[in-house]
Amino acid sequence: MSTQSFDTDPNVLALAREWPALLFMGVITLVLGVVVIVWPSQTLTVLSILLGLQLLLLGIFRLIVAFSDETISPGLTGFVGVLLIIGGVVVLRNPFETVAVLATILGAAWIVIGVVEMIEAIANSRAESRGMLFLGGMLSLGAGIVVVVWPAPTVTVIAWIAGFYLIVFGLFLAASAFSLRSAVTS
Numbered sequence: 001m002s003t004q005s006f007d008t009d010p011n012v013l014a015l016a017r018e019w020p021a022l023l024f025m026g027v028i029t030l031v032l033g034v035v036v037i038v039w040p041s042q043t044l045t046v047l048s049i050l051l052g053l054q055l056l057l058l059g060i061f062r063l064i065v066a067f068s069d070e071t072i073s074p075g076l077t078g079f080v081g082v083l084l085i086i087g088g089v090v091v092l093r094n095p096f097e098t099v100a101v102l103a104t105i106l107g108a109a110w111i112v113i114g115v116v117e118m119i120e121a122i123a124n125s126r127a128e129s130r131g132m133l134f135l136g137g138m139l140s141l142g143a144g145i146v147v148v149v150w151p152a153p154t155v156t157v158i159a160w161i162a163g164f165y166l167i168v169f170g171l172f173l174a175a176s177a178f179s180l181r182s183a184v185t186s
Contacts (some may be wrong), residue, residue: 019180026173033166040159045095052091052098059084100151107147107154114141 036043062081066074091098117137121130147154 017184019177019184022180023174023177026170026175026177028170029166029173030170033163033168033170036159036163036166040156040163041096044099044155044159048091048095048098052088052095054088055084055091056088059086059088096152099155103147103151103155103158107144107151110140110144110147112144114138114144 059081062077062084065071066078066081071077114137117133117140119137121134121137124130124133
């Protein structure tokens with residue numbers, strides 16, 4: 001079995017020469033994490049606005065496609081386009097409420113998943129991981145109830161967790177960039 005040293009592998013050295021780009025990505029990720037932590041509500045509102053714009057543009061695109069000659073079902077395509085435009089307008093008119101609605105839908109899904117997992121754990125008496133499945137179902141059910149009862153604060157906490165993750169990941173990228181830099185300079 002042959003082993004190549006870190007500094008003699010040409011592929012690693014080629015990657016290591018790109019350390020400034022990695023450092024740049026690390027700094028941008030770190031800054032984004034700080035922004036999300038400092039302004040969680042505003043960050044979520046911006047994401048909601050971007051979602052609203054995407055729905056609006058997708059709806060306009062669908063309407064344009066509905067009037068093209070090659071569309072198989074122009075009525076259905078046009079209907080979907082109108083629905084997307086309406087959805088986009090609703091999201092753009094109430095961006096933070098949209099985040100709360102999406103959180104509520106996520107919470108409801110977690111509740112259903114939790115109940116199904118708990119029933120599956122009870123019903124399947126031969127499963128070896130029955131206890132873990134039941135525990136996972138209880139956690140999903142509990143998290144879903146919390147999100148449904150308090151959607152706005154829960155979304156803010158999720159934004160904080162994402163912000164902390166971005167900070168840690170940005171620091172990791174920056175440290176990796178400096179490690180690669182030292183491989184190039186040595």
